Amino acid sequence: MTTTLAIRPVLTLEQFARACDLHSEMILRLVALGLLDPARDVNGVLSFAPSQVLVVARVQRLRSGFALNYAAVGLVCDLLDRIDELERTLRYR
């Protein structure tokens, strides 16, 4: 799965929704909540980096594993990313 995605540099909303196994409406909701950060062309058409599939999977895992709402998932993701960054900095010292 990873290799197929790696060949394509960006995904359309429909391709991305299929890769995530979610409805495209759901993807738009995640975008509106600021959990996903797609690129937008001049006509407002969204395109997604394949790596964002991992972001969606993490959102789903955290939401169901902890019974969180999407706003809380956003906070948890931000905090986990910050911890990652701090741990990375520590490692290089």
Added chain:
Amino acid sequence: MASPVDFYQALGVARNVTPSDLQAAYRKLARAYHPDVNKDPEAESRFKDISEAYDVLSNPETRRKYDAFGADFRRVPDGVDPETWARSNRGESNRPGDPRRSTHQSASQDFDFEDLFGGMFGGRQRSGRGQVLGANQEAEIVLTVEEAYHGGRKSLSFSGPGGPRTFDVNVPAGVTTGKKIRLAGQGAQGAGGGAPGDLFLIVRLAPHSRYRLDGNDITVQLPLTPWEAALGTTVAIDTPGGETKVRVKEGTSSGTRLRLKGRGMPSKRTGPGDLYAEVRIMLPKSLNDDERRLFEELAATSSFTARGTP
């Protein structure tokens, strides 16, 4: 299917735990072992164990069954007396081919943990069709400077949901602390048919008695006698890539770093780092009479001052 763990033990609670204490114990453990919080490859199976345990014990119906029948509880039809069940089990085997077994409820031995886990990850509050990729995992791999310099195979093993997993990892030559080695598809299992995540091995170089690393550059100390440093010499030194010779020019002071170009850690991207031999002028703890005389003579003769003009 995971090895039969006692559900109360998995959650670290007593058998008479109240539902609220049970939930508290589960929530605490879930926060500690959730695959997105704890990237240790061994956390995954622990998380599955505690999730399975909580799933069973949080439901009064299944908890009652579990208390009565233990690990067998899923194979017991409703309304069976524990005594009868125990007696009938003692009298006969439970071979999978046993025809009696097939009359039991279908949720029996065919129970697949994926079903339960799939439920954990999106089943209850599913917003799509249910495939969720597995989380990436991270583990530290500690290498000696020599292992990292040469690269090669290294065997590692972790306990996983399906028993211990052993990896024969191909370590690329020249990895340094913080570099990640990706093992595609070896991370946490996905849910609902989703692909597994990746396992990242994060390299940490063990402290070495002689080599100090700074990025791809290696520093090694080069102890010299005062006369070697004064008159110049050629010294053999060990490097991770093998022995090499370093030329010390006459009049080399302590602390001078002699660069051996390209003798540091190999790197495909930036080219190899350099090796620095750092000069340390060493003296005997005590001088014999001859040495003392010669040093005194030198002190009287030389006009050199180490600290500039006073």
